[in-house]
Amino acid sequence: MGEEATLPITVEFSGGLELLFSKQKTHKVQIPASDPSGKPANVGFLVGWLCDNLMVDKRKDMFVMDGTVRNGILVLINDADWELEGEDEYVLEKGDNILFVSTLHGG
Amino acid sequence: MQSQEPAALQLRIQELEAELAALRASAQEASGDIVTSAEAREEQKESNENLPLLLDEYRRYGRQMIMPEIGFDGQLRLKRAKVLIVGAGGLGSPAAAYIAGAGVGTIGIIDHDTVEHSNLHRQIIHSTSKVGMSKVESAITYLKDLNPNPTYIPHVQALTSANALPILTPYDLILDCTDHPSLRYLISDTAIILNKPIVSASALRTDGQLIVLNDPPGSGPCYRCIWPNPPPASTVTSCGEGGILGPVVGVMGVLQALEAIKLLSRPAPPEQKTTSMTIFSAFPQMAFRTLKMRGRRKACVACGEPADAKDKITKEAMEKGLIDHIAFCGTSAPVGLLKPEERVDVREYMKVRDEGKEHTLLDVRDETQFGICKLEGSLNIPYSEFESLALAEDTASKIPESLQSILAKGLPEAPIYVLCRLGNDSQHVTKQLKDAGVAGGRVFDIKGGISEWAKSGVSGPFPQY
Ligand SMILES: [Zn+2]
Numbered sequence: 001m002g003e004e005a006t007l008p009i010t011v012e013f014s015g016g017l018e019l020l021f022s023k024q025k026t027h028k029v030q031i032p033a034s035d036p037s038g039k040p041a042n043v044g045f046l047v048g049w050l051c052d053n054l055m056v057d058k059r060k061d062m063f064v065m066d067g068t069v070r071n072g073i074l075v076l077i078n079d080a081d082w083e084l085e086g087e088d089e090y091v092l093e094k095g096d097n098i099l100f101v102s103t104l105h106g107g
Numbered sequence: 108m109q110s111q112e113p114a115a116l117q118l119r120i121q122e123l124e125a126e127l128a129a130l131r132a133s134a135q136e137a138s139g140d141i142v143t144s145a146e147a148r149e150e151q152k153e154s155n156e157n158l159p160l161l162l163d164e165y166r167r168y169g170r171q172m173i174m175p176e177i178g179f180d181g182q183l184r185l186k187r188a189k190v191l192i193v194g195a196g197g198l199g200s201p202a203a204a205y206i207a208g209a210g211v212g213t214i215g216i217i218d219h220d221t222v223e224h225s226n227l228h229r230q231i232i233h234s235t236s237k238v239g240m241s242k243v244e245s246a247i248t249y250l251k252d253l254n255p256n257p258t259y260i261p262h263v264q265a266l267t268s269a270n271a272l273p274i275l276t277p278y279d280l281i282l283d284c285t286d287h288p289s290l291r292y293l294i295s296d297t298a299i300i301l302n303k304p305i306v307s308a309s310a311l312r313t314d315g316q317l318i319v320l321n322d323p324p325g326s327g328p329c330y331r332c333i334w335p336n337p338p339p340a341s342t343v344t345s346c347g348e349g350g351i352l353g354p355v356v357g358v359m360g361v362l363q364a365l366e367a368i369k370l371l372s373r374p375a376p377p378e379q380k381t382t383s384m385t386i387f388s389a390f391p392q393m394a395f396r397t398l399k400m401r402g403r404r405k406a407c408v409a410c411g412e413p414a415d416a417k418d419k420i421t422k423e424a425m426e427k428g429l430i431d432h433i434a435f436c437g438t439s440a441p442v443g444l445l446k447p448e449e450r451v452d453v454r455e456y457m458k459v460r461d462e463g464k465e466h467t468l469l470d471v472r473d474e475t476q477f478g479i480c481k482l483e484g485s486l487n488i489p490y491s492e493f494e495s496l497a498l499a500e501d502t503a504s505k506i507p508e509s510l511q512s513i514l515a516k517g518l519p520e521a522p523i524y525v526l527c528r529l530g531n532d533s534q535h536v537t538k539q540l541k542d543a544g545v546a547g548g549r550v551f552d553i554k555g556g557i558s559e560w561a562k563s564g565v566s567g568p569f570p571q572y
Contacts, residue, residue, distance in 0.1 A: 007390050012474070014386060014388060015316070016311060016313060016314070016349070017388075025388070025391070036499060038395060058494075059494065060341060061339075065209045065339070066119060066188065070336065070338065070339065071334070071336040071337060071339065072288075072336075072337065072338025072339070072343075073294060073337050073338075074333075074384075074398075078396050079396065079397070080398070080399040081333075081398065081399060081400045083401045083434070084280050084399065084401055099398075100351070101158060101316075101398075102309045102342075103309070103334060104309040104310060104314060104315070104316050104355070105285075105286060105287055105288050105291065105309050105311070105343055105344075105345075106286050106309055106310050106311040106344070106345055106346040106349070106351060107194055107195075107196055107197055107198040107199070107284050107285055107286045107308065107309050107312060107346075107356065107359075107360075
């Protein structure tokens with residue numbers, strides 16, 4: 001096999017979440033096309049991958065809790081609520097845009 | 108005589124008519140209907156019983172009425188509408204100004220706060236001369252001057268689970284211009300019970316979010332459909348903590364007014380509608396983005412049918428005080444990590460400086476805040492550097508190098524005083540350093556931070572921000 005197959009996608013952070021990811025809002029990343037068990041990479045896998053590979057800050061619980069994205073963070077798959085797309089089961093495709101939005105409360 | 112009679116009578120009639128007019132005028136004045144006869148004449152000129160709007164209103168709203176999106180009927184709907192603005196702050200200020208300007212007939216404003224100097228860079232309906240006044244009173248003073256035609260209803264109080272139902276009941280639309288998740292859930296739950304739509308917005312730092320909920324009423328998602336569970340209290344940042352750029356929150360408040368005007372002027376609610384959320388980012392490149400959101404959640408405890416019927420948020424449950432939105436969202440407990448002897452107040456620390464005692468002053472505010480003002484001789488290591496360290500036994504080996512090098516420079520046993528903005532972060536750092544055995548455990552937290560230092564005036568005038 002040699003090189004592992006990868007998937008180019010865009011990951012974005014908004015509402016202050018970017019502070020946990022090098023203060024950068026947009027990241028073009030190449031993620032493994034399949035998870036360790038060989039299944040095609042889905043959003044659930046991406047969340048774990050981001051924690052291990054893209055998150056600089058040590059405070060993982062600002063992003064994930066109990067194995068999924070913490071309460072108060074919306075996940076958008078190509079600008080649609082992930083609940084319309086199968087949530088963490090959504091299988092990623094080349095060029096997908098995954099946006100994580102931390103809900104704001106100030107006013 | 109006969110020739111003089113008609114002339115005399117004529118004169119008498121004129122005298123009596125003048126008397127009668129004077130009596131009528133004073134009677135009107137006494138009844139308080141019309142203050143002066145000059146104003147009475149003005150009033151008559153301005154209103155015409157055959158017209159549904161005052162002449163002033165035709166002039167005032169002409170520029171929006173000539174657009175087919177509003178039109179005359181839309182203007183009449185606005186005039187008949189009743190809007191409640193919850194929060195007269197960064198969102199509520201511009202929202203209220205545009206809503207009043209557009210001629211919404213009844214405008215209620217609820218807020219328990221008073222105007223402060225730190226509000227004025229963004230809360231544009233308040234002003235320097237109103238500092239200390241209730242925000243509601245300040246807002247209504249401004250709005251009456253902007254447009255005297257609407258009826259303004261002041262609610263100088265906090266919105267709570269106990270008063271939300273009666274306060275929201277008379278209104279057609281609720282604008283959520285609040286600043287805490289517990290209020291956002293409270294407004295949503297109450298509006299669902301009362302079948303009213305909500306225009307909700309929020310902002311922090313350089314970002315904003317906007318969503319219209321329960322629209323059309325009875326079928327659009329509620330706040331709980333989108334966010335069934337509140338964020339952990341520790342992750343909630345206020346504008347006071349995180350900062351806010353005036354025009355960012357201003358843009359969001361203006362957008363709320365726009366959605367409110369659209370919603371209230373339309374002939375009838377659409378039968379169905381997809382819900383979208385608009386997010387705004389000012390940096391790095393300004394961007395608006397429209398996100399497609401989910402619809403109602405079948406099992407939503409507020410607007411749906413939860414699996415266990417007992418979980419349903421009903422009017423009765425609200426009235427009985429069974430729904431505690433503050434407990435639901437949790438509160439970050441006041442930081443109380445240290446024993447009294449591990450903390451000093453600003454006066455005690457001033458004494459340490461006055462007496463020239465050898466020590467290290469460690470300021471753990473971030474670099475941006477450190478750049479605003481600082482105490483002479485302080486060492487800045489941002490809290491984030493400590494926070495990202497795991498609180499493990501080997502913390503000592505992970506202490507930031509800058510501090511280690513200071514400690515190595517001949518002050519290894521000198522005490523360390525830790526300062527932050529308000530006195531919370533400094534407690535965490537003090538605990539961390541003590542646990543690591545730094546400076547022989549002689550680490551002290553300065554109570555109340557640099558904010559208390561400034562307020563107390565121990566070192567003379569000092570910036571407060
Ligand atoms: Zn709901």
